[in-house]
Amino acid sequence: METRYIIITILAVIIFSSCEKREEKSVKYITTNAISDYDLSYRLPSGELKTETIAATSMQDQWSFSFLAEQGDIVYVSGNYKDINSALNIRILVDGKVYKQGSSIGDTVRFVTVSGVVPYD
């Protein structure tokens, strides 16, 4: 009889531990190549869009922002510069690997926009 109770207790534990959680991934936004200040909009983990001016003086200057995101979350970075001699490269890394990237050189009109959703695989 005691064996039965032990088995039933184990089954009860199985019942209430069967929930599933979505995997979290590390996301990193990186911008480089600008030689002067530029405007950048990026999506925060909360879903809000943050816009700020990023200071830069040389192509090696790097801005980055890291956070944890669930699979399926929207990732978004969009930048624009006003200096015709400048450039902008935007990369989005997921778990350390480049997920998407985009760049422009001397294009002060077009926005460089890199976006997508955190992959499910």
Next chain:
Amino acid sequence: MFVMHFTFFTAAMLSAQNTSKISGTIFSKETGKIISQAEVLLNPGNLGTATDEVGSFEFKGLKAGNYEIQIIHLGCKGYNEKFRLGQGDQKSLQVFLEKDIQNIPGVEITDQAFEWEPYKKEVVDQATIESLPARDPGEFLRREPNVAGIRKGGGNIDPVVRGFKFSQLNVQTNTGQKIEGGCPNRMDPAASHIDVNDISRIEIIKGPYALRYGQAFGGVINLITEKAKPYEKFELHANALVGFESNWNGNKQHVSINGGNRTIYFALVGNHLEYGNYTAGNGEIIPSSFKKYNYSAELGISPAEKHNLLFSYKNSHGMDINFPALPMDEREDNTQLMSANYHYLYSSRLLQSIDAKIYYSDVNHEMDNKWRPFSDTVVAVSTIDARNAGGRVDFGLGNDNYRLHVGADYEDIFKDGQRVKNLILQPKLPVKTENLWSNASIQNMGFFAEYKRQQNQKLEWVVSGRLDMNKAASDPMQLKNMMGMDMYYNDSTDSDFVNFSISAGLTYRFNKSFSIDFALGRGVRSPDMTERFIILLPVGYDNYDYLGNPQLMPENNQQADLTLNYSHDELGQLSLNGFYSWVTDYITGIKVPPSEVMPQTKGVLGVKRFENIDNTYLYGFEFMWFSPTKYTYGASLTASYTAGQNPEVVKYIAEDGQVIDSEIVKNDPLPEIPPLEVNLRAHWYFFDNTFKPEIHLRMVASQNRISEAYDELATQGFFTAGINLSYQFNQYLSMAGGVSNIFDEPYYEHLNRRIIGSKAPLYEPGRIFYLNVMVNF
């Protein structure tokens, strides 16, 4: 995997082999008809089962010893017998139950005081569900004659009965609890919120006749789940099922624990299902993966003899469910179902029974296009909250000759949802929010009465009526563009209806072998949430955005059913049914000029608004034959057919994605009607009836009766075969396995929707090997 190992470990511990068996058939003493769904209990061992559709039951793999069998059926006197089984004995019983409502154990809310019904009612039992690779109720229902399903992905198949679908069918759980699915495209029909492994039986009542269970139009599907039940002394029991399917690497686990005593009893149940993408017979990989898990708890209290209370709570979840035939996939489903039930039964008084229930169903549905190529430009996410709260009370009065049920039911449906479009390639990440429903609600108060009478040994008849007061409202139906300007606005959203439904039927027995059933009914249903309030979504069969119409009138179904039944000791049981249905104020989509409203979905041909049209017709037949159960082999043959016709309909002619003209089509077949289907099953018992192989051959004709107005495509006929092997090791352990679609036939059902944006068919799975292991103790 742990559950699987655990199951085998438990089975190994309990695998004492023996070969004794007891089987039998239950009949009504008064009518001589078989009684299906009678409860059969065997002790020691606390084994229980229900008689199948031909009134038979069996317990296999029993040890030698003294046993007591108890047979219970609502409306009949109980039957008890004590006997001894020797090693290898096979005992067979024929039991005739006398009519007399006595008592029932537990809280079985479904009340079948009189076994007979003059209309078609199919029952699927738990043993059948456990032995096959069932994934969801809708898929399983397709086994029944004239029951089909609309497939849009791997699971969540939407049932269709005799061509009636969606809210033309009254789908409920545990006799009265309704669930409002969240998705406008019916990714999550009501049946999909019930785990198939929790189901103890499914009742399908065809036609507008069963008016006690809510608005009945095309039929009622009642999904009855396993219940907590009382025990004479404190006992604790558990059962588990572990299943695996090849092809899409599907696995499922079901665990149930129940126990208690005569006063307080409980049940805890959990399920987990995870399936990958399946491969069709032609090698095509169908994106069909899904994950589901759920758990539930029930507490029963019997404060006094004949009074039972049952409280039930269920929490279920779905994740990442693929729908290749729809523009989105279901990302998450979080559903809560709760109910409180009261049951009273006292046979010797005028007031014989009271069934009362209150319930609350809350579905939170989230879907998106993140797995679709278009999400590189626009990520669209829809979230919908759908709630249904209500209850019913049913008083049963009567004596040996008649039974009167009177009662009322109420449901309050609420639905609110939005679609958020993130334009992720544009600067500043513009976001557009569109309403799908705007705080829409429908309240329905119904009053019903049903009178059944046994006139004499030959004639029984029933008459029932139902009055529904239906009221609906919504915030203004409104769609704005990115500038905030109205693209569509309608604030005339209120409606109020009083609907009257009526049905009558009789059974006449010419002799012990031959009888006829005749039923006539008029069922009225009020329009549903989608038909009334949906705001521009492609929810129909065709390529149009659909717009709800709050001013729609109720739809009416006038139907007749005639069934001939023949039963013979040597020939088995035969049943032939014919039905004819005349639907008036039929609800369908009519095109709206672009000057009135523009479509919102890329690639659609325009906008259709739900409207009532004059009438349509449906007709068909069902044939069933079951061989006698007295042999160690048996077979069944079923054939079914439905045709639907629209006397006059407008066809819109499109060219290069634009509607350029229209024409009237006469006698156009209704869309989404399944073709002729024939099923043959044969089985044998071996090794003292512990081993049962069964073959299943399914032949489906091509469907060339297709709707011209809806640009429906024809489908080819097909033939499939399957083998199922079930083995009862002992009273604790059994297994069932087999192969479905043995010949790896590439085929698709006529009702499978096409792959979104194309005419490519959505194929059914190819060959699948499956194995289910069941443990009960």
